[in-house]
Amino acid sequence: MLATVVELPLRMLQVTSFLLAVASLFLLAVLVIRRLTSSGRDHESAEKRLTPTAMAIAFEDGEGPALSARDAAILATLLSRFAARLQGGSRERLGEYFESHGHLHAEVEKLSDRRAWRRATAAYLLGDMGSSKAAPVLVAALQRDVPEVRSAAARSLGQLGTPEALEALVAALAARRVPTGVIGQALIAVGPGAVKPVLPLLGDPEPEVRATAAELIGLLGDAGDAERLGARLEDSSGSVRRQAAIALGRLGAGSAVEGLKDALADPAPGVREGAAEALGSIGDPLAFPLLLDVASRDSFAPARAAARSLAQIDPARAEAAARDPGAGPHVVEVADAAAVDLAPA
């Protein structure tokens, strides 16, 4: 009886085996055909061949010879790679080239493709092409599309850096529509021009947005922004206070020294760490005793940051302090590292 039960699936086994064999053979055929017709090496050599043409177009206003469709596509990829790294006249020239040769239009069309990866690739390339005409469609993608495309659009809007792009990026940061790392990087690509619209986000209800805004202002702003940042040292969120402290240090804001000294007594270790780091960047010698105290007594992260700041402010004094048995291991470590750096290799 049992044998009959087991015999039942025999047909199933045979059919499955047949299907597996067919699938294996099919895949093998695909592999062989792919190997034989593969364009990997041809693509590389075409890129090499077309590089001088691309350079002529980018730097000498050349038009380049008439090309086959495949070569034209490879040339466009090369040019977009160049464009992403260029500024000024050459970038504008390439923008015009993409427009006049229909590449811009083609990528804009692809933003309506049904496959997300195609839309994301198009959004990415539109940023590289450097034509501000792409900004409105990218803004639309940033607002409406799936996360993958939104991230690519954000990055490209940062590359374009037009007022319209900037506005959309700041709105996306406030709405947390794109991961903060991506939007932050896009705003950094825009440059100092991004500071003004980002400043109001220091008052955003979301701590994550306030912290990112403080971090960005520290990276892109100047000492004039210190006052608004200084107020954030009193923020209710520890991560905002920490980012504000680090940002003040990056800006070298001398006016913030007192606030930062107070922050060395903050209940959150991350804030004390940020404040200690900032005081080192500002380099105020009057902060030395307070930092030495933090370096000797505080927990690991703030103590380490304070010790590093001591070496930044006055390396000789830090080395002298390290000889005191009560200085703590972090001060000794920092003084020791400075000595290794100075020693002839």
Added chain:
Amino acid sequence: MSTVELLLSVVGVVTFVYFACLTPLSLFFTVVAWRAVIRSMHAQPHAAMDDAFASPLTPGISVLVPAYNEEAGIVEGVRSLVAVRYPRFEVIVVNDGSTDATLARLREEFDLVPAHRTLRGKLASKPVRGVYRSRRSRDLYVIDKQNGGKSDALNAGVDAAHYPYVCAVDADSVIEGDALLRVAKPILDDPHRVVATGGTVRIANGCRIDHGRVVTQGLSKNRLVVLQVIEYFRIFLVGRVGWSVLKSLLIISGAFGLFRRSLIEEVGGYSTETVGEDMELILRLHRHLHERDQEYRIEFVAEPVCWTEAPEDLRSLARQRRRWQRGLGESLWRHRRLIGNRRYGSLGFVALPFFVVFEFLGPAIEVAGPFVMIAWYLAGGLSLEYMIAFFVLSLLLGVLLSVAALVLDEFSFRRYKRGRDVGRLVAYAVFETFGYRQLVAFWRTLAYLDLARGKKGWGRQRRHGIGDTGPATDGERHSAAIQGVL
């Protein structure tokens, strides 16, 4: 029906059900992984690695290299690490009480001088004997400590790390120039949710390595290595990618994994109680984050990031597989409460039961299955056609999965340029189903004995060193734990 007949038919039915489930599941994984890898290939142009490299937001990484008797490959491995393209990183080699010339080689090559390094004191490890800093490479530190095993060395490294992320790397591995950027990219894109990432590990035997760089990728002449190359294709390109898509990645290879440091500290560091410390850590992270209802992601990057030395002789390979299986068993046992537990989502309900059935118990079924079928046939309980059909099916499934993984690589990373190498891989993909797979399954079943005896420790493996030819050494080794079917 006699007891023997009954037993035979029960085992026979179990074997049949096992294959009846494994076939569609494996095919499903292949399709899922295929889609994911091809998608990631399309996404590659806009991965914006250069932006990530230039960004001040890119987080710092402390690269940790536990080393025990690694004199053969340590210099090449560390060279590849200090030359990696990443804006903020440090390399901390932890010499775990080596009894060979590991420390001397490092001292000689990197001009080490004694230095101070304060440990956080959050994770316990065996006493540190000394700390050294390189005068040739600013960000290279060596911690010399008493022997305590790989996990203990990693814990010492985590405790000494200065950056918010730590990347554990095997001492005998060679890292791709962009490896850190690639695995850090998911964190850069989503720093709040992504807590750990891993990447594909490939086999370095047969590649030409110069000054810590893989210069040409070739296939080793050693047959055993070629068989492992195919296994790695299946494990990483299909298995890991598939599990990552299903949000249930259970292993990030010890050969290369990036973690948020504070989280490792929170869960108490690497476990020194198991040889599968990489899987055990991931399980603990999943458990910790699930129990706190935190939204998190553990991501797998399909691109090759790291090249590692594979065993070239049967004895070493047998020992390695037996150890991996033991590590798997230990990790599963330790976290048995999660298995089948709905509270842990797809992890508890899908991934862990899969690992129990197909990875842990699977080898036993694969080894016993054919014998039972033959015995059953001889006892007259089974027809010849059925037995043949069963064998053909199991063999063809193996062939298809291996060939699919090879084709996937061809369409994505295409790391083997020479047609001859690909031809050999295809031939071995067919050949491995006749003997090699069964042999590996047999070695893995031996781990049940080790588990029953409560065996500890790593065993020994003959080392050759990668890149510049170093002397072969015999020693206990720290190695990447990866597992079999998927």
